Amino acid sequence: MGTAVFLVAGAIAFGGGCLARSRYERDCLVTEEYRIVSEKIHGPGKTIVFLTDLHNKEFGDQNCRLLDAVRKVKPDAVLSGGDGMVAKKGNSDVEIPRKLLTELAKEFPVYCGNGNHECRMVWKSDIYGAAYENYQAALENAGIRYLANGSADLDGEIRIYGLDLPKSAYLPRSGQIPENLLKDALGEPDPGRFNLLLAHSPLFFEEYAAWGADLTLSGHFHGGTIRLPVLGGVMTPQYQFFYPRCAGEFELPGRWGERSRMIVGRGLGTHSINIRLNDKPQVVVIRLCGLEDGKSEKS
Numbered sequence: 083m084g085t086a087v088f089l090v091a092g093a094i095a096f097g098g099g100c101l102a103r104s105r106y107e108r109d110c111l112v113t114e115e116y117r118i119v120s121e122k123i124h125g126p127g128k129t130i131v132f133l134t135d136l137h138n139k140e141f142g143d144q145n146c147r148l149l150d151a152v153r154k155v156k157p158d159a160v161l162s163g164g165d166g167m168v169a170k171k172g173n174s175d176v177e178i179p180r181k182l183l184t185e186l187a188k189e190f191p192v193y194c195g196n197g198n199h200e201c202r203m204v205w206k207s208d209i210y211g212a213a214y215e216n217y218q219a220a221l222e223n224a225g226i227r228y229l230a231n232g233s234a235d236l237d238g239e240i241r242i243y244g245l246d247l248p249k250s251a252y253l254p255r256s257g258q259i260p261e262n263l264l265k266d267a268l269g270e271p272d273p274g275r276f277n278l279l280l281a282h283s284p285l286f287f288e289e290y291a292a293w294g295a296d297l298t299l300s301g302h303f304h305g306g307t308i309r310l311p312v313l314g315g316v317m318t319p320q321y322q323f324f325y326p327r328c329a330g331e332f333e334l335p336g337r338w339g340e341r342s343r344m345i346v347g348r349g350l351g352t353h354s355i356n357i358r359l360n361d362k363p364q365v366v367v368i369r370l371c372g373l374e375d376g377k378s379e380k381s
Contacts, residue, residue: 104358107358107359107360107362107363108358111141111350111362111365112364113154113367114365115367116369117368117371118343118369118370118371119372120296120371122275122276122296122372123239123276128237129158129367129368130367131152131367132161132162132345133160133161133365134162134300134301134302134350135301135302135304135351136165136166136179136350137165137168137352137353138167138351139351139352144181144185145178145182145185148365149186152365153189155365155367158191158236159192160186160193161192161278161280162179162183162193162194162195163197163280163301164194164198164199164282164301165198165199165282165349166178166179166180166182166183166199166200169199169203169213172209174213176213183226184221184224184226187221187226191227191236192221193226193236194221194244195280195282196230196244197301197302198252200214203217205249218230227242228244229243229244229280236278239275240276240278241277242279242280243277243278245267245279245281245282246267247259252283252320255322257283257320259289264289264293265293271293271294271295273294278295281295281300282302283300283303284301284303287332287334287342287344290342291334291335291336291344294336294337296336297370299345299366299368300345301349302318302319302349303346304318304348304361306318306329307355308358308360309359309360314326314328319354327344329364330345330346331345331346332346347366348361350363
């Protein structure tokens with residue numbers, strides 16, 4: 083009996099410790115940097131901040147801590163990967179992401195793609211009404227480039243695309259997309275430009291690379307919720323366990339010779355399963371530089 087009581091008490095203490103640690107981590111904010119070298123980039127290169135999966139999270143009053151983290155980077159552009167809100171059970175509160183992105187747009191060029199929560203407001207318009215259209219219009223009125231199956235140039239060398247994935251992409255355990263989705267939605271990319279793709283789910287990296295994305299920015303999986311050494315993320319929102327592309331940088335052969343890269347952000351907020359362990363909310367910084375800059379930094 084004594085051993086059983088000891089084990090139960092130990093389990094309760096461990097569980098309580100994990101919950102306390104998770105509460106602490108959900109309010110943390112880390113900035114992590116990636117460097118992408120491409121022969122398509124010339125001159126001084128560009129610095130990009132990538133934010134994804136905010137899910138109505140606030141870091142300080144009016145997201146002041148998140149805004150300060152972005153300002154410290156002094157990016158050439160801020161890219162949002164979607165899921166700014168939590169669109170579930172009819173909830174359509176978009177004020178937190180709207181205010182954050184509008185504030186950022188006062189200081190930086192901002193480009194937005196859609197996640198499944200933005201798209202859910204379209205798929206279930208009988209429930210959400212004009213919530214999505216009003217949100218998009220508010221951001222565009224603030225000068226934000228809203229890329230719903232569209233593209234915009236950051237400069238003459240870099241073109242940013244935003245892909246809306248269909249409901250089938252977010253099926254539990256395994257998603258699916260039509261064979262020619264990217265070409266039908268976005269057209270053919272320019273092989274002479276650096277093609278940067280906002281695609282919310284990392285499940286379809288092979289398709290993104292084959293289409294011609296030089297760099298894909300994804301999120302959606304919240305880093306796997308709980309991250310373990312060596313094993314990585316434990317569970318995705320689509321109930322895949324130990325999926326290898328929950329967070330980090332990945333490579334595949336590209337369409338035109340250079341490697342195609344994908345960076346998967348761990349995101350900023352949570353929903354439904356409000357747990358983060360060894361999985362702190364993340365501001366992603368990407369340094370895009372040309373071959374000469376890459377050589378000089380290595381020497």
